[in-house]
Amino acid sequence: MIDVLVVEDNRELGELLCDFLKAEGYQTALAPTGEEGLALARREGARLVVLDVMLPGMDGLAVCRALRQEGDLPILVVSARSEKEDKLAGLRLGADDYIEKPYDVDILLAKIRGIFQRRYERTALRDGDLALDRQRRAATLAGRPLALTAKEFDLLWLLVEHRGKSLRKEWIFDRIWGTDSFSEPQTLTVHIQWLRQKIERDPRHPARILTVWGVGYRFEGEVDEAL
Missing domain, CATH: 3.40.50.2300 (Response regulator)
Structure with missing residues (x-):
């Protein structure tokens, strides 16, 4: 994009x-x-x-x-x-x-x-029972606070903001880590795994953060709503 x-x-x-x-x-x-x-x-x-x-x-x-x-x-x-x-x-x-x-x-x-x-610059996003507040840099799932690192929050915000769109790994990496070299692809993979552990009902079979083979990842949202 x-x-x-x-x-x-x-x-x-x-x-x-x-x-x-x-x-x-x-x-x-x-x-x-x-x-x-x-x-x-x-x-x-x-x-x-x-x-x-x-x-x-x-x-x-x-x-x-x-x-x-x-x-x-x-x-x-x-x-x-x-x-x-x-x-x-x-x-x-x-x-x-x-x-x-x-x-x-x-x-x-x-x-x-x-x-x-x-x-584009929303202050909050919601997807079903998942809510993100950019000003407070806080996220909740079913009303319960999520313990996210700074990079995890930035990555989750980026995915939710572009819900329904397949995002290239290189583009995500550049947006979150600030380089287009994509020198450490495992960094993104690990952060995706951590997010799945925190927001998916079954992290082994994710329903929200999907892998798009040969491309990257796509967030499958439930509701497109800005708070």
């Missing part, structure tokens, strides 16, 4: 924006055409798209229309076109915001942070 997909035909500008986003902690990908951006969003998944309007081939408005027909993925349109009708066209197609080029990177990053905070 990509945090921010940048669809920009100016490679230098796109790479610069990706560098700023990475410094903020976001995982990024850059697509130079509308067709590649749409394919990447469909294949890898993205949490937000920064979309240039003036692209070769399939333009940004066509990409925006296609993405919006398929879901409610946040889309932030950027364009050198400053006319009122251009802005309205993007917003009518479902863009969450429209920024003129040249843009101030600090303002763009602030808008991206705002979208993530409103859309």
